Amino acid sequence: MNKYEIRTQIKKDAIINASLILFKEKGYTNVSINEIASFSGISTVSIYNYFNNKEGLVTECTNILMKDMIEMTRELLGKKIGFKEKLLQVVSICSDAHQQLLGQYFSPEALNDKVLVNLYNENVNKIRTNILKEFIESGKEEGAIEASIPTPTIMEYINAITEIKLSWEETSNFKEKGLELFHLILYGLIGR
Secondary structure, eight states, X not given: OOHHXXXXXXXXXXXXXXXXXXXXXXXXXXXXXXXXXXXXXXXXXXXXHHHSSHHHHHHHHHHHHTHHHHHHXXXXXXXXXXXXXXXXXXXXXXXXXXXXXXXXXXXXXXXXXXXXXXXXXXXXXXXXXXXXXXXXXXXXXXXXXXXXXXXXXXXXXXXXXXXHHHTTTTSTTHHHHHHHHHHHHHHTTTOO
16 A cells, blocks of 8 residues: 555544444434544545545445454355355354444444444345355355246345344344244254
8 A cells, every 4th residue: 555545544543443433332323524623533525525425424334334344254255064064054153243233332322323233234234245245155056056046036025034033133042043944044944
């Protein structure tokens, strides 16, 4: 990187760090671009140039928060283990990471901000979708998933299942019910 690129990255990092802190404390709705600029020491013009708006900041913050999960799933794709085992591990990683990050990076006040939670969930779902598409293609190549079924159809099926799972998030046995549903996806009603 040249000096200009280094300065730009330093500014972006300062903006993201300030955004993470402010979003964590106050949510999305109660934080302004001016407040992020003041907290980060970077001009509002630079924030708009780098991220376009607050939604762009939430997207980038989500990407940073999900970075470890993305790396873990990509490493998992390269492992020499069976596809079913890979899939079980990736589902566990994705569902655990999402819940842990919400509790770890956002205050109760921030979690009451429906705009922030919706933007965060939208971005997490985009990341998950990309990961799942990679796994589906890998499964087709390995012969574990029927290659004649188009990936968009498989994604629609998974999205329908996800909607069911999301409706359970408030229940105490959310994780167990999710694993049972995942078992149904893999093995159907008849069994293995």
